Amino acid sequence: MTTQPTERTPITSAADIDLNDWNFWGRPDEEREHAFRLLRDLDKPAFFPEPEFSLGGVTGPGYHALVRHADILEASRNPEVFCSGDGGATNIPDLPAEFAEYFGSMINMDDPRHARLRRIVSRAFTPRMIKQFESDVDAAASRIVDELLETGPGCDFVTEVAAKLPLKIICDMMGIPEKDYQFVFDRSNIVLGATDPEYVSDREDIADALLTAGMELQQLVQDLAALRMETPTDDLTSSLVNANIDGERLTAQELGSFFILLVVAGNETTRNAISHGMRLLTLNPEQRRLWLEDFEGRAPRAIEEIVRLAAPVNYMRRKVTRDHEMNGNLYRKGEKVLLYYWAANRDERVFDDPLRFDILRDPNPHVGFGGPGPHFCLGAHLARREITAMFRELLRRVPQIEAGEPERLLSSFINGIKHMPCEF
Ligand code: HEM
Numbered sequence: 072m073t074t075q076p077t078e079r080t081p082i083t084s085a086a087d088i089d090l091n092d093w094n095f096w097g098r099p100d101e102e103r104e105h106a107f108r109l110l111r112d113l114d115k116p117a118f119f120p121e122p123e124f125s126l127g128g129v130t131g132p133g134y135h136a137l138v139r140h141a142d143i144l145e146a147s148r149n150p151e152v153f154c155s156g157d158g159g160a161t162n163i164p165d166l167p168a169e170f171a172e173y174f175g176s177m178i179n180m181d182d183p184r185h186a187r188l189r190r191i192v193s194r195a196f197t198p199r200m201i202k203q204f205e206s207d208v209d210a211a212a213s214r215i216v217d218e219l220l221e222t223g224p225g226c227d228f229v230t231e232v233a234a235k236l237p238l239k240i241i242c243d244m245m246g247i248p249e250k251d252y253q254f255v256f257d258r259s260n261i262v263l264g265a266t267d268p269e270y271v272s273d274r275e276d277i278a279d280a281l282l283t284a285g286m287e288l289q290q291l292v293q294d295l296a297a298l299r300m301e302t303p304t305d306d307l308t309s310s311l312v313n314a315n316i317d318g319e320r321l322t323a324q325e326l327g328s329f330f331i332l333l334v335v336a337g338n339e340t341t342r343n344a345i346s347h348g349m350r351l352l353t354l355n356p357e358q359r360r361l362w363l364e365d366f367e368g369r370a371p372r373a374i375e376e377i378v379r380l381a382a383p384v385n386y387m388r389r390k391v392t393r394d395h396e397m398n399g400n401l402y403r404k405g406e407k408v409l410l411y412y413w414a415a416n417r418d419e420r421v422f423d424d425p426l427r428f429d430i431l432r433d434p435n436p437h438v439g440f441g442g443p444g445p446h447f448c449l450g451a452h453l454a455r456r457e458i459t460a461m462f463r464e465l466l467r468r469v470p471q472i473e474a475g476e477p478e479r480l481l482s483s484f485i486n487g488i489k490h491m492p493c494e495f
Pocket of ligand 1: 155160177178179189241332333336337338340341344378382383384387388412438440441442445446448449450451453454
């Protein structure tokens with residue numbers, strides 16, 4: 072990969088598209104939309120060699136870019152052929168062994184190890200459990216808007232609003248005290264934003280920066296776990312390290328990598344959904360009016376529509392475990408496929424007028440939380456709850472709030488907004 076985005080040439084055909092090129096990921100939304108439409112219209116998924124950039128693991132033959140909704144559903148439903156382990160699901164190059172210590176949680180595993188971990192932690196994420204959190208989420212959203220009103224217009228919506236809610240909720244769930252929020256926030260930015268020069272200035276340092284951030288987050292939660300083993304409280308850390316009714320518990324290493332997964336999966340994604348949502352409501356004032364007419368009644372569909380277009384997780388990876396034909400195309404053992412959720416959420420074969428932001432859209436079978444299968448987002452209920460609470464407070468108390476031009480994260484993995492001014 073080239074190191075920094077430089078001048079861009081126009082994309083006139085699929086042959087002009089190189090998903091390994093950082094210049095591509097620096098392009099504005101309209102150009103990305105055009106490019107992925109060209110890729111969706113190809114007879115078969117485009118194949119790219121592995122990027123030159125590597126974290127030190129083995130370099131494979133390359134990856135198929137799955138950009139159609141139908142391909143993503145099919146691959147997600149078939150984890151025996153399209154696996155998440157064997158090098159990881161969150162990165163194109165395989166993760167070398169030393170990364171597994173920190174980044175080897177269930178998202179990068181297959182059953183039965185995946186199923187065991189998911190069973191232990193999923194008790195905390197059922198709709199019933201999330202319901203118990205409702206008043207905490209609502210109170211936190213309300214406080215964030217109090218602070219926004221105190222700070223006044225002109226502030227950074229991402230850091231002052233969108234990032235605060237998911238960070239507080241995850242830290243509260245785990246029992247991390249408020250004094251450590253900034254520490255967690257900075258490390259999670261490094262883990263998901265390492266390819267952006269704002270977070271790691273030299274590409275040569277990415278592997279070290281990731282390992283250091285992973286180690287620091289793990290240390291934080293393991294220190295807390297030691298306290299909770301002695302004196303349990305009602306937080307998630309206590310219930311994960313002390314045996315549950317079935318006698319199951321997480322080991323110290325499992326707890327560390329699960330916490331890192333929660334912090335990055337729960338923070339950056341929800342933050343970006345809220346920021347993209349604010350931008351979409353600014354660009355579409357008639358949709359904002361529609362939502363305000365019946366906030367509660369229209370919230371469930373509006374949230375799905377925000378997640379569809381935001382698609383904060385641009386892709387997840389799978390590795391092909393055996394030669395396999397899917398939707399008329401051959402996938403060979405050892406190759407990788409990238410499930411481009413952002414692109415599938417714009418597939419005109421499934422969504423009418425896919426680029427239109429329509430808070431009443433129904434049906435809306437988007438794959439923003441992943442495809443149907445064992446890895447479907449564990450935090451989807453919580454994320455929906457958080458996004459709803461944030462917009463309820465914002466639209467009621469600051470109904471005229473508008474977002475300015477977003478400053479985008481340079482990343483092929485996360486569809487992120489780093490900073491965005493807001494006025495009201
Ligand atoms: C709008 C917000 C969110 C989006 C767009 C999102 C997206 C996703 C996606 C696409 C996956 C699928 C991974 C795969 O198939 O390989 C996933 C998995 C996951 N998400 Fe989320 N997520 C969000 C919020 C959250 C929150 C709030 C949490 C927790 C606090 C969370 C925790 C997880 C976990 C633990 C997994 C892994 C599940 C597994 O491997 O079994 N996510 N998420």
